[in-house]
Amino acid sequence: MKNEEQIVLAPASIPQEQFLSSTSAITLYAGAMGAGKTFAIVLNMVKFAAMQNSTIVCFRRTMGEMKAGGGIWQEAVPIFRKMFPDCKVRSNELEIYIPSTNSFLKFQSLQHQSDVDKALGAQYSAIFFDEAVTFPFDQFIIPLLGRLRNAKVSYMPQMFWATNPKFDHGIYHWIKDFYLDEYGIPLKEKSNIERWFVLQNNKPVWFDTKEDALVYCDTLPMAGGHKITPRSFRAIRAHVTDNEPLLRADPNYLSNLQALPTIRRRIYLDGSWVAKEEEAGYFKREWCEVLPFPPDTPRKKVRVWDQSSTLPSSAVPDPDWTRGSLVSKDSNSFYTVEDIKSLRDRPHKVEELIIATAQEDGPSVTVVLAVDPGAAGVAYANSMKARLAEMGFYVKLVKTNKSKLTRFLPFSSLAEAGRVRFCRGEWLEECFGELEVFSGVRNGFHDDICDTLSDAVLVLNQTKDIPLMTLPNLSMSGQPSPSFHNSYSQGRTSFTLPSFNIK
Numbered sequence: 001m002k003n004e005e006q007i008v009l010a011p012a013s014i015p016q017e018q019f020l021s022s023t024s025a026i027t028l029y030a031g032a033m034g035a036g037k038t039f040a041i042v043l044n045m046v047k048f049a050a051m052q053n054s055t056i057v058c059f060r061r062t063m064g065e066m067k068a069g070g071g072i073w074q075e076a077v078p079i080f081r082k083m084f085p086d087c088k089v090r091s092n093e094l095e096i097y098i099p100s101t102n103s104f105l106k107f108q109s110l111q112h113q114s115d116v117d118k119a120l121g122a123q124y125s126a127i128f129f130d131e132a133v134t135f136p137f138d139q140f141i142i143p144l145l146g147r148l149r150n151a152k153v154s155y156m157p158q159m160f161w162a163t164n165p166k167f168d169h170g171i172y173h174w175i176k177d178f179y180l181d182e183y184g185i186p187l188k189e190k191s192n193i194e195r196w197f198v199l200q201n202n203k204p205v206w207f208d209t210k211e212d213a214l215v216y217c218d219t220l221p222m223a224g225g226h227k228i229t230p231r232s233f234r235a236i237r238a239h240v241t242d243n244e245p246l247l248r249a250d251p252n253y254l255s256n257l258q259a260l261p262t263i264r265r266r267i268y269l270d271g272s273w274v275a276k277e278e279e280a281g282y283f284k285r286e287w288c289e290v291l292p293f294p295p296d297t298p299r300k301k302v303r304v305w306d307q308s309s310t311l312p313s314s315a316v317p318d319p320d321w322t323r324g325s326l327v328s329k330d331s332n333s334f335y336t337v338e339d340i341k342s343l344r345d346r347p348h349k350v351e352e353l354i355i356a357t358a359q360e361d362g363p364s365v366t367v368v369l370a371v372d373p374g375a376a377g378v379a380y381a382n383s384m385k386a387r388l389a390e391m392g393f394y395v396k397l398v399k400t401n402k403s404k405l406t407r408f409l410p411f412s413s414l415a416e417a418g419r420v421r422f423c424r425g426e427w428l429e430e431c432f433g434e435l436e437v438f439s440g441v442r443n444g445f446h447d448d449i450c451d452t453l454s455d456a457v458l459v460l461n462q463t464k465d466i467p468l469m470t471l472p473n474l475s476m477s478g479q480p481s482p483s484f485h486n487s488y489s490q491g492r493t494s495f496t497l498p499s500f501n502i503k
Contacts, residue, residue, distance in 0.1 A: 009083060011040070011043060012039065012245045013243055015191070015237060018192045019160070019236050020043055022158070022160075026159045026231065027158065027161070027235075028132075028160075028235040029161070030132075030161070030162070030163050030236075030237075030238055030271065031237050031238035031239050032270065032271045033164060033240060033268045033269070034243055034254075034257070035243055038072050041058065041072060041128050044128070045058065046079065048126045049084065049096075049098050049103045050101060050103075051103065052101050052102060053103065055103070055125050055153075056125065056126045056127075057107075057122070057124050057126075058106070058108070059109070059135070060131065060134075061134040061135060063109040076096075084100065084101075086100050094107035110135060113139070116143060120143060124147050125148075125150035125153045126157065127147065127159045128162070129160065129162065129163070133166035133171065136318070138318030139317055139318050141161070141170070142199075142202060142317055165184070165267065165272060166273070168433040168445070174233075178206070179191070179235040180273060183266060183275070186237040186271055191235065192234055192235075192237075194232050195233050196208075196210050196212070196232055198216060198217060207230065210232070214230065217230060238271070263276070282439075283436055284415075285436065288415055288421055289418075289421045289422075294338040295328060298328035298336070299330055300328065301338075301361075301364065301365045302327055302328075302367075302368050302456055302460060303325070303326045303357060303358070304324070304452040304456045305370065305452065306321075306322070306323050306324075307350055307369070308320040309345070312344060322448075323449050323451075324340065324341040325337060325449065325453055325456060326361065327456035335421070335460070336421045337431070337453065338423045339425060340425070340427040340431055340452075342427065351384065354369075358391070358393050366459065367394070367395045369381050369385065369396075370452075371398060373399070398459065404440050404447060404450065407454035408453075408454045410457050411456075414457065431449050434447065
């Protein structure tokens, strides 16, 4: 009797084994190129598909990437056919069904908000993001945490992020304080250490133990009648040197990565989350000096506001911010970003912040309000201007039809010339991150701070219009005296007050 073929499917490295055996609610597998991240996802999906009643989804940003040669769909299908001879592969729908375990696997693109909305109507026992940094973090990834639910499985539903690093992606802000070194490179000794978090305003509050997290949860109000519970997280360092099968198949792979220029080597070999291609972007933090305190004698100072009034919600998890940037200019034409106020709240809370900040800054600081297009935006801006003016503050409205990039370029040029400085503050890292990813097009990143700094440079280089006057001739000659004359610059209307004589 002919022996049946025995198929063995196993991890090719210790990090892949850790990824496969993780029981954390969220597991990140990230690092260098060539670390076998796609195979690690397929291996993990097989594990879940072998368990009863699993509902599994694997997301890729576009359908083209999902179906591409060497992509995850092409890699997964032959493995599933070997591991589950009874599986039903539906190539048109990119679905696999395993009758023996009643498990269902879906490969799905997640390119538009409508795709996210559809996914929010489903329930999954395992969610995988292939190349997670290609997805907007707060808008696409975090909302789907709520879809981890399946009462028919015997295990806790889990989410997995497999990816190469990307500068300033939301995942970086989750892992930077614990899992990365000063160059943004994953720390080997911190790899695979489980931590606990509680989401507050879509941001994680971290704890080293579940017990500490539970104590914190006891202080929080209940949500929808339910007590808030912490979730577990771990980041696993993926490195090409752990992928022995690849290095045996292609002995030059590692040496090719090592031969790259410094920045590219940090990105593609070391897996740095902060290294960035030199040719990219319109701002680099190394252009700018960071000061411990604001300058003593600025010549002009403005607080520029870019307003929004949307609270984070399940429908809009990552809305725009209200930002208020305090920027000064000295007599040597150095610009200093001294402070940034931030808020996500309703209109009345935004107004309260603007008024309170104006009182804190003092009347010597010009308040600048960006005017939204349309009659309603103009009316609201004029109303705020009147309120602040009655309180003794000088207010300037800025309305422009120029593109965001055109507006930002003067600030970018000043920064590159070494004319922009920043003061230390809790807001600084977030500010640098936004400036460095700004491209002038909608790409899933915020640009509220960029807009305020663009407008700050514009206003600081406009002359405040002060009326000019000629004193009257106070002689008793009976001749008409010279008139008061108010002259307004930049081509605006001039007018003359009536002449008079002193009798």
